[in-house]
Amino acid sequence: MNFASDNIVGASNAVMQALVRANAGAMPAYGQDALTAAVKRRFAEIFEHDVAVFLVATGTAANALALASAVPPWGLCLCHEEAHVIDDECGAPEFFMHGAKLKGLPGAGGKLTAESVSACLDSLPSAVKQMPPKALSISQVTECGMIYTPAEIGALGKLCHDRSLFLHMDGARFANALVSLGCTPAEMTWKQGVDILSFGATKNGCLMAEAVVVFNPLLAEALDYRTKRAGQVISKGRLIAAQLEGYFAEDHWLANAAHANRMARLLADGLVAVPGTRLAWPTEANEVFPIVPKAVHRALQAAGAHYHSWTQVSLPAGQNVGPDEELIRLVVSFATAEDEIQNLLSVARAAQARLAAE
Ligand SMILES: Cc1ncc(COP(=O)(O)O)c(C=O)c1O
Incomplete structure (x- = not known):
């Protein structure tokens, strides 16, 4: 991942x-x-x-x-x-x-x-x-x-x-x-x-x-x-x-970009369906910027997912990242397979379910 x-x-x-x-x-x-x-x-x-x-x-x-x-x-x-x-x-x-x-x-x-x-x-x-x-x-x-x-x-x-x-x-x-x-x-x-x-x-x-x-x-x-x-x-x-x-x-080139953008949409839609997760900015191309509970962030990292935490400098007015949340950047490419996205989404869903049950 x-x-x-x-x-x-x-x-x-x-x-x-x-x-x-x-x-x-x-x-x-x-x-x-x-x-x-x-x-x-x-x-x-x-x-x-x-x-x-x-x-x-x-x-x-x-x-x-x-x-x-x-x-x-x-x-x-x-x-x-x-x-x-x-x-x-x-x-x-x-x-x-x-x-x-x-x-x-x-x-x-x-x-x-x-x-x-x-x-x-x-x-x-x-x-x-x-x-x-x-x-x-x-x-x-x-x-x-x-x-x-x-x-x-x-x-x-x-x-x-x-x-x-x-x-x-x-x-x-x-x-x-x-x-x-x-x-x-x-x-x-x-x-x-x-x-x-x-x-x-x-x-x-x-x-x-x-x-x-x-x-x-x-x-x-x-x-x-x-x-x-x-x-x-x-x-x-x-x-x-x-x-x-x-x-x-x-x-x-256009087919590659269309694939990446489609994968980004899939990832974004899957993430916003996880309770407690929202997008910092709309997903318009091949990058997804979710704000996730820290517990989800830790679970993703423990599962070996690679991505970067991101800066909050350009958040829209009124949008804040809470102390128990993390703003992250997930980038997909022409080569990203749907399986990789589904894997990440299942880790996020499972982590959120554990959090809700605590
Ligand atoms: C917005 C933007 N411009 C330019 C570049 C190109 O940089 P590089 O010199 O790594 O090819 C990048 C790569 O990350 C980028 O994200």
Whole structure:
């Protein structure tokens, strides 16, 4: 029962087969091969837009490079206070932005609104001693498992463009958000004003393949040099491209994400049926955040379930975790089997039944 994250499993079969196919023979190195070119064209088709695409090996690299191209060294980039870019990347975005800073804003469910961002922008002094805001970064899916609707992204996009800020989307779980919304990649990104996207694929079936996808040509100018300086121009680049070829073929990526989201729904529905358990945030993609009695938490751990306890920072107003409760995060993936979920649910139900009988 491992629900620690969606990167605890290996790659999906379709991705591995594509890797094996691309492994044979010789091809130009450093992304100059035909497979990389084909995958870049595929991104343009999928997004229905001319895009500059830079394939990298980690989400941290994608975020750091995307933000470095959007924010000058004296600039400020706004994000949610719990965003991966500010909290979980060891300062990589600020390192690659060469002095620029991230400023975290609060928001229930890990989400920012046009109103909260606008209020923050209004509060910043415009004197030369203040770093000027240059970009906003949002996570789709958020760190609390919630999803921005296209309308919400559009409102942030309009605000950014009215205020001369670039809009970055950290799409580590892009496919999970997309299938949950049932919209097109275009409707979730550039049509709403997203300038640059960190497109995640590792968590949803790749071995290690992510991409910086640039919709605004202004931001693509030096990204090839930045990518090389970050050590992310992979010498056997065709093997990154091959993963994405397998990922996109026959809508494999969408099927993987739909499976993960379905498993999350099953898990969430099963958990809320256990008396004493409720959800901190709605389950909108592949992450479930239940607040469980501590006795249930202890029983799950004793049964060998892996998951993380979670922070309460972004709980909605009025929602509290009691002293006998624990807020936990359970993540499912393209590879999660229904059995694993049923096992966890039976442990939770049994623990709750013992608690009720005490
Ligand atoms: C929201 C978010 N962004 C980015 C990443 C990518 O990070 P990594 O550098 O581990 O690939 C993650 C992974 O946990 C994430 O959850």
